[in-house]
Amino acid sequence: MTLAKLAATVEARRDADPEASWTAKLLAQGPEKCAEKFGEEAVEAIIEAVKGDTARLTSEAADVLYHLLVMCAARGVTLADIEAELTARETQSGLEEKRSR
Numbered sequence: 565m566t567l568a569k570l571a572a573t574v575e576a577r578r579d580a581d582p583e584a585s586w587t588a589k590l591l592a593q594g595p596e597k598c599a600e601k602f603g604e605e606a607v608e609a610i611i612e613a614v615k616g617d618t619a620r621l622t623s624e625a626a627d628v629l630y631h632l633l634v635m636c637a638a639r640g641v642t643l644a645d646i647e648a649e650l651t652a653r654e655t656q657s658g659l660e661e662k663r664s665r
């Protein structure tokens with residue numbers, strides 16, 4: 565499953581039945597709820613990263629990516645928007661960017 569395919573699924577679920585789709589259920593509860601859920605999943609991934617369980621970290625990282633897409637979708641931010649932002653940063657190293665602030 566690519567991120568592009570997952571983002572398309574999230575978008576397609578926007579008008580789905582909240583009883584039949586977790587994505588639809590989350591989106592129906594609004595951007596704040598989506599953000600809260602993303603935060604929970606991020607913390608779970610942090611815990612696994614600190615513990616060093618790579619299988620559980622992989623699983624939690626997948627949850628984080630999915631919930632990031634849902635949170636962004638709730639505010640109308642698409643994967644294409646995020647990719648455009650990453651592309652704009654492509655020629656500048658992170659250290660260079662920090663020095664220029």
Ligand SMILES: N=c1c2ncn([C@@H]3O[C@H](COP(=O)(O)OP(=O)(O)OP(=O)(O)O)[C@@H](O)[C@H]3O)c2ncn1[C@@H]1O[C@H](COP(=O)(O)O)[C@@H](O)[C@H]1O
Nearest residue numbers: 565570573574577584585586587588604608626627630631
């Ligand atoms: N990638 C995911 C995905 N990752 C996590 N989740 C759901 O996110 C929910 C997280 O809820 P909880 O925090 O209660 O679960 P949890 O973190 O396991 O909770 P604890 O056991 O830790 O307390 C669970 O219901 C997971 O199934 C996901 N739900 C959907 N997707 C993708 O989205 C597609 C569409 O899903 P629906 O919208 O449900 O049709 C699916 O086909 C998948 O590709």
